Amino acid sequence: MATTPDDWRSEHTAALFEAILSLKSVDESERFFRDLCTLGELRDLAQRWAVVRMLDEGLHYAEISRQTGASTATITRIASWLRHGEGGYQAMLVRQHKKAAKQARTEAKPGSTRPRARSAGRS
Numbered sequence: 001m002a003t004t005p006d007d008w009r010s011e012h013t014a015a016l017f018e019a020i021l022s023l024k025s026v027d028e029s030e031r032f033f034r035d036l037c038t039l040g041e042l043r044d045l046a047q048r049w050a051v052v053r054m055l056d057e058g059l060h061y062a063e064i065s066r067q068t069g070a071s072t073a074t075i076t077r078i079a080s081w082l083r084h085g086e087g088g089y090q091a092m093l094v095r096q097h098k099k100a101a102k103q104a105r106t107e108a109k110p111g112s113t114r115p116r117a118r119s120a121g122r123s
Helices: 013-020 025-036 039-057 061-069 072-084 088-108
Strands: none
Touching: 013 072, 013 088, 039 072, 039 088, 061 072, 072 088
16 A cells, blocks of 8 residues: 555644643753653654754854764755745744744843843952
C-alpha cells in the first residue's frame, strides 16, 4: 500500500495535539513529554528546535552542527522544512519573536523591575 504525505494524520495524532494544547505550564509540559517520549526522542526534538532557532538567527550549518551535534544532513532537512514545510516552525518563530519584543518593551519602560547593572569600580 502506497503512503501519502498525510498518512501520519489520524484520530490518534489529533488526540495527541489536543492533549498538548491543554498543557498549562512548562512544568506540566516537561512532565507530559517525559512520560510520552524516551530521553533520546526528547533530545532529538530539542535538538531540532535548537537547529530551527539557529537557522533563524542566520548561523552557518557548520556552526549549528558544532553547537548542537546535529549532522549537516539533519540541518539541511530542517532548513528545507523551515522553508517549505507546513508553516509550524515559522509560526512558532514569529510567536517567539513577538514575545521577546514585548518583553524587551516591558523591560525598557521606566520603573521596570529589571535589575540595574553596577557601575565599574563600585561594589
